[in-house]
Amino acid sequence: MSQTTALPRWADVALLPVVCLALALCVAGIVVALVGQSPSQVLAALVQGAFGTPRGLSYTLYYATSFIFTGLAVAVAFHGGLFNIGGEGQATLGGLGTALVALWLSPVLPAWAMLPLMLVCGALFGMVWAAIPGYLQAYRGSHVVITTIMFNFLASTLLVYLLVNQLRAPGNVAIESAAFAPSAHLMSARELLALAGVDWPGSPLNASLLLALLACIAVYFFLWHSRSGYRLRAVGSSPGAAAYAGIRPQRHIVLAMAISGALAGMVGMNEVAGVSGRLVLEFVSGAGFTGIAVALMGRNHPVGIVLASILFGALFQGGAEVAFDVPGFSRDMVVMLQGFVVLFSGAMSYVVARPLAALLRVWQLPGAKHG
Amino acid sequence: MAGAVSTPALQMAGIHKRFGDVLANVDVNFTVAQGTLHGLIGENGAGKSTLMSVLYGFYPADSGRIEVFGKSVQIRNADDAIACGIGMVHQHFMLVETLTALENVMLGAEPHWHLPSAIKPVRERLEALMQSTGLRVALDATVADLAVGDRQRLEILKALYRGARILILDEPTAVLTPQETQQLFAVLRQLRAQGSTVILITHKLKEVLALCDQVTVMRAGRVVDDMPIACASVEALAQAMVGRKVQLDRPPLEVAIQRDATPVLLAQGLQLCDASGVQRLADVGLQLRAGEIVGIAGVSGNGQSELLDILSGLGAPDGGSMQVLGRQFVSGAWLDPFTARSIGLAHVPEDRQARALVMDFEAWESAVLGYEYLPQFCRTGWMRAGAMRNATADMMERFDVRPRKAALGSRKFSGGNQQKLVLARELGQAPRVLLVGQPTRGVDIGAIEFIYSQLRAMRDAGCAVLLVSSELDEILALSDRVLVMVQGRVSGAIDIADCNEERLGLLMAGAAV
DSSP, X not given: OOOOOOOOHHIIIIIHHXXXXXXXXXXXXXXXXXXXXXXXXXXXXXXIIIIISHHHHHHHHHHHHHHHHHHHHHHHHHHTTOOOOTXXXXXXXXXXXXXXXXXXXXXXXXXXXXXXXXXXXXHHHHXXXXXXXXXXXXXIOOOHHHHHHHHHHHHHHHHHHIIXXXXXXXXXXXXXXXXXXXXXXXXXXXXXXXXXXXXXXXXXXXXXXXXXXXXXXXXXXHHHXXXXXXXXXXXXXXXXXXXXXXXXXXXXHHHHHHHHHHHHHTHHIIIIIIIISSOXXXXXXXXXXXXXHHHHHTTTOHXXXXXXXXXXXXXXXXXXXXXXXXXXXXXXXXXXXHHHHHIIIIITHHHHHHHHHHHHHHHHSTTOOOO | OTTSSSOOSEEEEEEEEEETTXXXXXXXXXXXOTTOEEEEEEOTTSSHHHHHHHHTTSSOOSEEEEEETTEEEOOOSHHHHHHTTEEEEOSSOOOOTTSBHHHHHHTTOOSOSSHHHHHHHHHHHHHHHHHHHOOOOOTTSBGGGXXXXXXXXXXXXXXXXXXXXXXXXXXXXTTSOHHHHHHHHHXXXXXXHTTOEEEEEESOHHXXXXXXXXXXXXXXXXXXXXXXXXGOOHHHHHHHHHSSOOOOSOOSSOOOOOOOSSEEEEXXXXXXXXXXXXXXXXXXXXXXXXXXXXXXXXXXXXSHHHHHHHHHTSSOOSEEEEEETTEEEETTBOOOHHHHHHHTEEEEOSOIIIIISOTTSBHHHHTTTTOTXXXXXXXXXXXXXXXXXXXXXXXXXXXXXXXXOTTSBGGGSOXXXXXXXXXXXXXXXXXXXXXXXXXXXXXXXXXXXXXXXXHHHHHHTTOXXXXXXXXXXXXXXXXXXXXXXXXTEEEEEEEGGGOOHHHHHHHHTTOOO
């Protein structure tokens, strides 16, 4: 007879994240008040900055796009029982793959062939970068948390080396590759909406948002409707039962990491093909790590991941606006706010769940008597 | 039953405990007289563990009152319970394996910060305790080296050392041979003679009848019966526990079984060493014929689990060969679980929670585990959720799995219902060889009866069944032939007609056939 503190499903999915978010905002609000700013003014500026204008909204969604890819990456690995911390490195490699094939072929290939090729190439690079730690975990027992962290450093130094020593255009001072030919340019939201006759301001938001949403649907069907997904989840939640069922756990560990890496690698489409049009340094800028928080908050479900990605996108974009709009409110305060959201919705959600469950029980059974 | 007139050792009155929607204890009154052996019986989930957890301070009761030796007490944690003179021996021993027996007793009650100085008085007190109670344990042996029976004696010693006058034993005989059980009973009688009070939590009714002075029966969170042992019988107690009549023994009229002479499974010379080089199986051979149940008796940990793993393809032996259903396997090219299923060899594993079901899956997902490749559940790589749900609903109906909710998490079912779901899945594909490990561990009596009837029905339908169980009653109730395993060897093969508890017990303890 174990103690039942579990929340009802609806509360676990919907109520708990909202309560966690509210708590994070409250605590952040207290800190804001302590440094002499008005919490309500800051919150208003944040929401206005993230959602109030078409341009702000575009930026929010642009950030969210990368978070969806990396969040899905973490979630797929998680369902396979693995904690993939290497989203950052896999996204870096994904961008590298996207850029290399674009630099090589964009002068000769038309866009309809170039863009899918860049997508596949980026996904493949990310896949390989994640599959190696996966293989080491499955067949050699090296813990995937350690190896993926190491691979982040490797990826980052590899990118610097290639950019500085190999890919930098001759005579260019900036550390970046040559620009791709136009066929390697992914349509921006402005261009797409212009086709539909809508006038939309310019922003980094591009067609990879649609790609991210497609990836969500694909991940959902893979995990919950395909045989591979079924086996992958079985391996993730009970390796013993999976072995009993004749499933080879090792194979599915590599598979989970490979898919995870491919998803992270697609960040390259958003940042390299959609925005910069050339390979630059630091284009992932922490999206791989934010993906961990996104997956945690989104309960490793595609729908939750989309919502959490938009929240974090809003924090990034709105935060930047607040730092700009509210005098004396530095960029560091925004980072603090993001930190609180990660803390409360990720690490602290189990702490919050218990009192919340108790509260719900009291509330649901008013005056219920024992016996 | 001396001491019945004096104040009771323990009186729990009006105990209520609720977990969410589950009423674990409802107005429970439980009184134990001083110097008696008191049995507390009930099915899984009847509330006896909850009651004892309340008594031992694991969680507070919602309401109710506890008196120990006539004094009203508040027990908030295990320390409070020990201070009241209550000691508990858990089913899963709470010992640090890397420490010696003496260090384990001392742990948390060291009389001195300087350990060498602390050891001396502890050793003296323990020697005296062992002298008076007859509980003998090698004090300087590392616990990892102690046999199960020794560990249990050590746990009892630990409780007595801390001044326990009321001793609670939770399923103490689950891990013992019949002979060890007899030794334990002798110790408990000795303790009673010295004035200790013992509460025995068990589901083995025969033991209650053999040992206890008084018995309390719980069902669905309530005390349904409380009687002196003189008034009790196995049938009456079983009926009180389940709420209806149950039939567990062999059906009196045994139909003559048509046995095929040729074995469908023939294993020879199976060898296995574990990672640390200990020999787990030594030259094990066995054969299984269609239409018979072969029981493998033995105290847990004598190689039965390893044997089951190897026969089902979960593990491969270091040496030996096996012929099963017309296929030949030798070590190095061994059977795997997928092949096993496809040739008609089904396996109900010992560890239901770690192997048979994925606890995080909903029932309809767990209900096809291992068979998810079958065309009725999967087409071109996509799972057919509708077909899976229908199949699960059908399984639940046929095997009376309650509640009949295919969308409920596998974890949420009781042990008995989980096991019924596993059996429904494994028997559903009409296997020709069935390997069953501990089919009724953690399963309540009502479900045991059902599971037994299903296994007998499989046998009668011509399936070859191998039953591994550490419950002698179960072996005797089901098997047609019995093998006994001791230290990785098969130490006997006896026809059921020649079996009795005593003979099997001797074999389990390592005697020659």
